[in-house]
Amino acid sequence: MSEPTTPPAWGNELAKLWLKAGQDFPIGVKEIALEVTKVRYPNDPVGAIKAHGIAGIDGMLSKRKSKGDWCISYDETVTIPGRINFTLGHELGHYLLHRRFREEGFRCGQADMLDYESPESRKFEAEANKFASYLLMPADDFRAQVGGQPVTLDLLGHCANRYGTSFTAAALKWLELTDQAALLAVARDDFICWSYPSRRARNLRAYLRPGTPVPQSSLDRLNSIVGINRKNQGFRVRTGVWHPELEAEEFAILSDHFEMTIFLVQFPLAGMAEHEEEKEQDAFTFLSDRAQGFNWTR
Incomplete structure (x- = not known):
């Protein structure tokens, strides 16, 4: 199966997959991350999505060396479901688009704690945001x-x-x-x-x-x-x-x-x-x- 090559293409493909399965909006990022990655990347899937307790970090994508898979985690103190949903989509975008570039994963959140100044970081953050946008809000x-x-x-x-x-x-x-x-x-x-x-x-x-x-x-x-x-x-x-x-x-x-x-x-x-x-x-x-x-x- 050929892979999408851009953030919008990835977002559109997964949104269509969700809707063709008879599901409705809002799109279930957790379900897509766990099920689709298990099928497409059985040796390197997202194996867990859970809350974390790190202040100032909205979301993380991290490699679980003991299990050989990836974990998406989010700030459980956020009280706005829409913000959490976009966070999960953003981290799934990092997984699909960028995990081969950073085996240590991604920590995303408050700018003063993170490296958003390098060209590579700005590119990765923009692409993850765009992916989440197309996944959660299909243009049509x-x-x-x-x-x-x-x-x-x-x-x-x-x-x-x-x-x-x-x-x-x-x-x-x-x-x-x-x-x-x-x-x-x-x-x-x-x-x-x-x-x-x-x-x-x-x-x-x-x-x-x-x-x-x-x-x-x-x-x-x-x-x-x-x-x-x-x-x-x-x-x-x-x-x-x-x-x-x-x-x-x-x-x-x-x-x-x-x-x-x-x-x-x-x-x-x-x-x-x-x-x-x-x-x-x-x-x-x-x-x-x-x-x-x-x-x-x-």
């Missing part, structure tokens, strides 16, 4: 979920629930697939931590550098809403707030528990006006290049 099914509908926080929340991923992972997947001009921005303490634009938004220079202040009008709207998880379900904002030349539609979630705000900003009047196209970078490579790994809290 994702398009069917969002096609013909206004994209809102609730719709992306539906996708996150359907695929067993974080809201952030679902939003990034939409930005990769959409033809609309839109961006995702994550903020803490009223400043942007990072932002990621869709292809069309990137061509319009709709990108916010880390450290950019969140627009005061956006903060005021969120602060006027009472509740632990405050949501702004769509507000049209004037030119100059999120882009110097374009009006925008702003959606936002503020979670007091995580002390982070997620903004989804769309530019409905962008039309076809675009600047010179920049080199495209997919969302999951983008986060890995910034040493974020797959440590998304929401």
Whole structure:
């Protein structure tokens, strides 16, 4: 049996295998890792998936020398199932794509504890993220979920629930697939931590550098809403707030528990006006290049 050669090809093949077996979403990463690797690599399978007790490490892929197989482990203190599911997919990606390069395995999590700076590490992390994205959120099914509908926080929340991923992972997947001009921005303490634009938004220079202040009008709207998880379900904002030349539609979630705000900003009047196209970078490579790994809290 020929082997897939890219992270998307691996993810698509295993997703199709799961669905052809009569299973539904979310895709069972544990079952796939244990059963498929046992059949395809009987002398070198994933033999165990379990929690570990190492602080600051989201997930690990490690060789069990006593048994001659591999173990995928994850941080059991994480309380968000979608984040754990993506972690398991990420580590399975390391197993399928990278285990022959690192017999000692992989430790993935907080950037300040790990080597994300080397070109090899950034490449491996990006590929593992991309594999998990295609395994958990197949593009054809994702398009069917969002096609013909206004994209809102609730719709992306539906996708996150359907695929067993974080809201952030679902939003990034939409930005990769959409033809609309839109961006995702994550903020803490009223400043942007990072932002990621869709292809069309990137061509319009709709990108916010880390450290950019969140627009005061956006903060005021969120602060006027009472509740632990405050949501702004769509507000049209004037030119100059999120882009110097374009009006925008702003959606936002503020979670007091995580002390982070997620903004989804769309530019409905962008039309076809675009600047010179920049080199495209997919969302999951983008986060890995910034040493974020797959440590998304929401």
